[in-house]
Amino acid sequence: MAVLAASGALTVTFVTSGGRGTADAATELNQFVPIEKVAANVTPPRTRATGSKGRFVVDCGTNGNGKFSPDNPVAQPGIKNGAEHVHDFVGNLAITANSSDADLEASGTTCRNGDKSSYFWPVVRIDKSVRSAADTRRALAGTTPTVACPSVRDRLPAVPVGAWNSVRAGLHSLDQATAWANGRMAASRGRIDARANEALLASLRTRRARLIRALSESIAAAGGRTTGMVSLVECDVNYDGMHAAMRHTAADIKATPQVQCPAVRDKLPGIPAEALDEVNRNLAELDRQISEADERLVTTRGQGDAVLGTLKARRIAALDRIATAIGRRADRPQGLDALAACTLSGQTGEAPKALPDPQGPNLELPNNTGGIVRPASVLIEYRGNATSKVTPMPKFLRALTGDAKPTSRGPANARAAWTCSGFADRLSDRYPICPAGSRVQRVHDFPGCWDGKNIDSANHRSHVAFADRTTGACPATFVAIPQLRITISYDIPRDVQVRGQYALDSFPEEDHNPFSDHDDFINVNTDRTMRRIAACINTGRACRGDHG
Numbered sequence: 001m002a003v004l005a006a007s008g009a010l011t012v013t014f015v016t017s018g019g020r021g022t023a024d025a026a027t028e029l030n031q032f033v034p035i036e037k038v039a040a041n042v043t044p045p046r047t048r049a050t051g052s053k054g055r056f057v058v059d060c061g062t063n064g065n066g067k068f069s070p071d072n073p074v075a076q077p078g079i080k081n082g083a084e085h086v087h088d089f090v091g092n093l094a095i096t097a098n099s100s101d102a103d104l105e106a107s108g109t110t111c112r113n114g115d116k117s118s119y120f121w122p123v124v125r126i127d128k129s130v131r132s133a134a135d136t137r138r139a140l141a142g143t144t145p146t147v148a149c150p151s152v153r154d155r156l157p158a159v160p161v162g163a164w165n166s167v168r169a170g171l172h173s174l175d176q177a178t179a180w181a182n183g184r185m186a187a188s189r190g191r192i193d194a195r196a197n198e199a200l201l202a203s204l205r206t207r208r209a210r211l212i213r214a215l216s217e218s219i220a221a222a223g224g225r226t227t228g229m230v231s232l233v234e235c236d237v238n239y240d241g242m243h244a245a246m247r248h249t250a251a252d253i254k255a256t257p258q259v260q261c262p263a264v265r266d267k268l269p270g271i272p273a274e275a276l277d278e279v280n281r282n283l284a285e286l287d288r289q290i291s292e293a294d295e296r297l298v299t300t301r302g303q304g305d306a307v308l309g310t311l312k313a314r315r316i317a318a319l320d321r322i323a324t325a326i327g328r329r330a331d332r333p334q335g336l337d338a339l340a341a342c343t344l345s346g347q348t349g350e351a352p353k354a355l356p357d358p359q360g361p362n363l364e365l366p367n368n369t370g371g372i373v374r375p376a377s378v379l380i381e382y383r384g385n386a387t388s389k390v391t392p393m394p395k396f397l398r399a400l401t402g403d404a405k406p407t408s409r410g411p412a413n414a415r416a417a418w419t420c421s422g423f424a425d426r427l428s429d430r431y432p433i434c435p436a437g438s439r440v441q442r443v444h445d446f447p448g449c450w451d452g453k454n455i456d457s458a459n460h461r462s463h464v465a466f467a468d469r470t471t472g473a474c475p476a477t478f479v480a481i482p483q484l485r486i487t488i489s490y491d492i493p494r495d496v497q498v499r500g501q502y503a504l505d506s507f508p509e510e511d512h513n514p515f516s517d518h519d520d521f522i523n524v525n526t527d528r529t530m531r532r533i534a535a536c537i538n539t540g541r542a543c544r545g546d547h548g
Contacts, residue, residue: 029500031514035432040425041416045386045472052384054537056482058545060090060111060119062375067110067298068123068363069258071097074398074520075460077231078150080260080345083404084240085122085368085505086358090378092118092524093298094291096258098154101228101396102284103291104524108299113545116524119380119486121444122404122505122517125362126496127370135367136242136511143241144189145197145408147181147204149174150232152212153266158279161330162222164270170215177207181235192509194410197237201409209233209458223273225280231398233458237408242508243366257304257357259293259311261286261342264319272329279325282318289314290342297344304344315340367512368505376439379487384537385448385480386472392530393481393523398456399464401446402518408509413461417442417517421489429515431504433497439489440497444519448483449474482533486519 047053067089073096076082080097089095094107095118109116152174159167181204188196212233216226264286271279293311297304319336326333345357358364362371384390403413416427419441420434427443434440447464457463465475467483474480492502503512510516525533529545536543 031430031512032433032497032500033428033430035420035423035426035428035434035438038419038423038426038428038432042425042427045468045470047384047386047472050388051386051472052389052480052538052540054384054539054541054543056382056533056536056543056545058111058113058115058380058382060109060115060378060380062378063088063090063110064374065093065110065298067093068358068372069096069120070358070365071095071258072404072520073097073099073118073120074400074522075234075404076148076150076236078155079148080258081357082148082236083122084243084507085365086363086372087120087505087520088123088375089118089120090380092116092522094295095120095522096291096294098287099291100284100287103288104396104522106288107291107524108295111545113529114526115529115545118522118524119519120521121442121486121488121519123363124373124440124490124492124502124504125368125370126373126492126502128496128499128501129369136509139242139508140192140239141190143239145185145192146238146240147178147185147201147235148238149178149204149208149235152215152229152232154263155229155232156215156265157219157224157226158268158271158276158283159219160222160224160276161270161272163218163224166218167215170211170218173211174208177204177211178235180204185237192239192408194406194408197408198410201235201237204235205233205458208235224271224276228456230454230458231456231460234460237405239408239507239509257297257344259290259297259307259342260345261290261311261315262339264322264336264339267333267336267339268322269326269330269333271326274329275325279322282322282325285318286315289318293342308342308344311342312340315342365505367508370503373490373492373502375488376491377487377489379485379489381485381487382482382533382537383448383485384540385467385474385483387467388474388480389538390448390480390482390534391450391452392527392534393450393525394455395523395525395527395530396455397450397464397481397523398460399446399484399521399523400460400518401444402516404516404518405507405510406515407513408507411515414515415445415517416515417444418514419443431497431500431502431514434494436494440492440502441490442488442517444486444488444517446484446486446519446521448480449478450481451477452479482530482537484521 070081070083072082092107402415406414416429418428420438447466449465454463
């Protein structure tokens with residue numbers, strides 16, 4: 001552990017991992033390196049006779065339709081603007097932080113073969129203004145960190161009458177756990193201690209997992225049903241207070257809006273057993289309506305008022321069906337129609353937020369400024385395993401690679417991802433300076449091993465694993481699945497590279513740390529397509545998803 005003392009009373013604690021793979025966040029020239037000075041460090045395991053060496057490529061474009069969002073649907077489901085930086089999204093058109101599996105399956109896609117999976121990563125920007133780590137230290141000095149947790153009450157299914165009291169008590173206990181964690185975090189005002197943060201989050205994860213499991217069991221025992229609740233367990237540390245002190249280009253234009261609707265689930269009473277199925281169907285329908293509206297905002301620019309008008313009419317009908325279903329067996333709930341009207345993110349009249357919506361033609365956020373660089377190409381490929389055949393991925397599998405917060409949570413999950421075209425034998429945890437004619441590249445390898453049971457886990461990581469770097473074998477009890485690799489290439493002027501004027505969008509405490517690069521994925525391939533992917537890989541072929 002290294003403790004860096006700054007001017008005044010500020011002490012910033014960073015956890016390091018030795019060498020350049022550290023959590024020190026500062027977007028300065030020492031974050032850049034000529035790729036020729038990076039030693040060769042990529043040695044793929046030798047594929048055995050029992051292994052699988054095929055390759056399946058999917059063309060989902062380069063986000064030419066402009067689906068940008070600061071949502072973080074895998075790591076922070078249900079938290080709007082959870083990433084605090086902007087992501088490129090390709091594939092699934094409807095996805096937001098609140099999308100259900102059914103919403104994802106009903107969506108359109110940018111992938112030529114109909115793959116509705118979502119692939120997303122932080123954008124890269126060119127910003128020719130000077131950046132300084134001192135700005136980050138000053139912003140941190142006045143910041144009290146908090147925890148950010150998914151809202152369970154907003155994602156509950158219909159709660160049976162018999163479980164209502166225990167569910168209300170459980171939700172109160174979740175609120176108390178968050179308040180306890182925030183009280184602990186307050187002791188870290190003005191500093192970052194990754195080890196303390198991780199210890200706190202681990203304790204909070206244990207408490208939330210127990211409470212959420214109890215909620216699910218109470219609902220099930222009373223005749224209800226729950227799915228996907230494990231995705232709501234994990235919380236994260238939050239340094240939103242830094243935004244007020246960071247540079248932000250104000251703009252009147254709001255870009256890439258999303259629909260924002262009043263929550264319905266927490267406004268409902270306990271549901272009679274006879275009405276549970278119908279209420280759940282209409283809650284799911286309300287979710288789908290929002291996802292469809294968000295998709296329309298991507299595909300039909302400038303039609304926000306029309307989208308909201310259609311959505312309101314559909315929500316009125318669904319809310320009436322919910323009230324009618326309950327009213328057949330109990331008192332009809334009153335006032336649900338007041339929840340029908342929605343707004344667009346960034347519209348006036350919303351409650352103020354610590355983090356504003358992305359603004360202007362460059363979708364700028366505090367300290368994430370400058371023009372977004374569109375990828376020159378995006379290569380999405382599924383690959384084999386060095387020691388065994390692959391098993392098809394389960395539908396709706398979630399996976400992460402890299403870590404967006406190596407500064408505030410430690411670098412254990414961070415991965416070097418930067419290189420230049422023509423230098424596939426090396427990856428760097430610094431921004432590369434490429435020779436003339438070579439493109440800046442990010443290579444994101446996802447875990448290629450699966451526990452055989454779960455599509456998500458409490459920390460969004462433990463249900464999948466990386467194969468052994470030397471042998472390529474999966475850990476015991478895990479099975480090999482098609483291993484996803486995404487390679488993103490950019491045409492960035494060489495003078496911009498040499499001057500250190502391009503950088504990754506990041507959380508405020510990371511200050512564009514290149515070691516915070518990451519990528520997220522939700523598999524929404526059909527079972528038939530995923531079987532085809534596995535068969536291609538297992539038979540050693542090179543296949544393309546858009547070739548039938």
